[in-house]
Amino acid sequence: MADEVLELADDGRNDWIEQQGEGDQKLYRLNGEHVQRSRLRFDARRWLLSKALPKIYGDKIALAGDEANPVQVVHQIERVIVRPSNSDG
Numbered sequence: 001m002a003d004e005v006l007e008l009a010d011d012g013r014n015d016w017i018e019q020q021g022e023g024d025q026k027l028y029r030l031n032g033e034h035v036q037r038s039r040l041r042f043d044a045r046r047w048l049l050s051k052a053l054p055k056i057y058g059d060k061i062a063l064a065g066d067e068a069n070p071v072q073v074v075h076q077i078e079r080v081i082v083r084p085s086n087s088d089g
Helices: 002-010 032-052
Strands: 016-020 026-030
Touching: 002 032
Parallel strands: none
Antiparallel strands: 016 026
16 A cells, blocks of 8 residues: 555656647646545545554654753652541540
8 A cells, every 4th residue: 555655646647638729739737636636545545554554654743842951751759648537536
């Protein structure tokens, strides 16, 4: 499927339609329907790959701060001693 994504991205056939202009002049017009369909096929396969193999093709999310103030993990442990109340007095 990853190979299909690359093929779709690289394939430019039928992106342009040749039209006859005045006299012997050839004009080329963008085939928007074909370009959009290729984009849809590309996006669908890319999405499927990201769900089927997320470690390889999924979105990479990184948590980081700036250089002067990096993100830090802080654990605080608080110990509370609870003394039972004396009901006699």
